[in-house]
Amino acid sequence: MLLLAGVAGCGSPAASTNVARQFTTIKVGIMPIPDCATILLAQARGYFEAEGLKVERVIVQGGGTALPALENGSLQFSIMNYPAAVMAEANKPDTMEIVADAYQAAPNTFKLMVPKDSPIKSLMDLRGKHVGVATFKSISTLTTKAALKIAGLTERDVKFSETPLPEMIIALETGHRDVAWMTEPFITLYGLQAGGRALYDVMQGQTESLPIAGWATSTDYAKSNPAQVAGFQRALMRAQLDVANNEQLVRSTLPTYTKIDAKIAATITLGIFPTNLHPNRIQRVADLMREYGEIGGHIDVRRFLLPLPATTDTPASPSSPSATGTEQVPTS
Template identity: 45%
Template structure:
């Protein structure tokens, strides 16, 4: 193998749980790999780190990835990670908020964790269904852990919130869900995957294949047994065992499917995140010799 020890960037959230499952179950070791997980602050922030070689591979979200590819970055998707499920990405409001529907967001302020990314795209699709556009609301950026208090103190009218913060804000502040943003156009939207630079995938095909086999095995385990996820979350996130057992999770696909991911790129084109159409097949790393 070209490289036996690799540094892999991951966020302390449920999405990359398979990295830690594969580590704990010895799947990487079986493939002759030593994986060193590195905590990152965001998929977009990890891009310079894979470009510089500080990281070999990293978690990314598909919106960031396709924006980067659209801007000419040579990055490849190497494995799937996380796909939306019902009630895992919700627009939430304070319990006493006068806002009763998505249409009521007109003229309001909505918090998202990152501007021009998955959150704004998902909210915009819901606004469209309610007869509004993204110009009818003001998006502001706020990290997920800080959204609850910011909404309570009146800094925003609503927030696009994911787990474990949906559960936390329901129990701490009595927040209610205004809308599940992963319905209609965005139902089962692919959210996150693993990326490498094109150069890295060409230089390390065997290392890449070993990582892909181990992570796919872990994804299959995660998707077939929720208990495996629940046991792992407290080891690398701030999610305790009690919360891990009650939060709503998306799904963990074990293979990268170009037709599913194409949906993300097409939505991005429709809403102006991409200037021209993107063929997702061209972004997926092809297996060596394939």
């Protein structure tokens, strides 16, 4: 009887649960900014694992540099600022899809900054000055052009130079830039470390609550891997909902993938983490880009927005996956 019981036990449902689950590995491009916090939160809470996905995080400089990696398959998903997405649609239609929203501006989250002893006191003082922007034809140039317009200036009245966000502070302090476009946590860091002064909040007026970035994949990947894309969307939206209800989750996550400590993370100003992908909001970016000459004609953003799947109440795996290390994405 004992022998028979043992044999019967070998075929029991409990025994079958020991079979290793198969996961699909996806590489996701992130930046060390608040926009990307939900990727790490979704990892920590097992949301990707519940969808059969294993995420490897890859550091990218910006959406523009991530686009080739999405196209050649070295990345499956990446953070993508909306101007880069609009430019991609304008230049190479039907090659990229936005699968989820990531971040939206709020007051004091994006500013033009100057050194504490700078003679620049207002936007009207910017004529002839050297302005550091994150990348050309991006949220940084778009919102800076809108700020210049208020002072009766245009981009022809200043000099724009691309400057990686982590290098903005030293560029100002060494005199290589007169003004720098910054986001958090660099705004707070500059104020604390060197007394950096805010010249202008670029998210006001026609840029108030402007959508900043979403999560992108290539059109080819979306067509070939619909289950993985839908799983990525569901996992990420669960994390977006979490932080929309409790921004402290972002503050506690930031020190795990940026160089800011918990004390700084507790004081920075955070934007909004949207929980939908509404085209009317994102269309504002394309319309502003046309107004400021960054694209030549109208772009309907619905062409590159992939609708979100129905949400599920599937619980995350009780064993959260361990954090995955990061690697540099090749830019060549």
